[in-house]
Amino acid sequence: MSKSLKRVVRALSDAGLSITPLEMPDLTRTAAQAAEAAGCALDQIAKSIIFHGETSGTALLFITAGGNQVDPTKASDVAGEPLGKADAALIRAQTGFAIGGVSPIGHLNPIRAFWDPRLSDFDEVFAAAGTPRHIFPIAPDVLQNLSGAATATFTA
16 A cells, blocks of 8 residues: 555545545546446546645645636635646645545645535545545534635635
């Protein structure tokens, strides 16, 4: 088991949850791939989108429904600072995950996070578990609580 996957499993376990990440036979790097592999609706995929806070110099996490796109202007307004593209090095340093497997939980360092209310329309959502081949099912309210994400409107 990779270090990244172990961190997600530990975060779930530390929260008192007995959720086992699912290993998919194919890659789940995109929301569409993850939805197909999980057999769920596209919007049930909780995408972890990372931006670079240009004032703070830190990474910011936007957890959004699979079919939604983050609107950069709305996201900047929500974050209270200009946002730019986060490069792989910043994402790895802040979260400990590689692009394509960024989980909304189990980060190496604390991260400010924001929640797309569309995810709360479902009984269950699926999120990346730290690798491009692993996802985990979870109730949206539990995931939002674990991630510490504030509900906000930031999608196009």
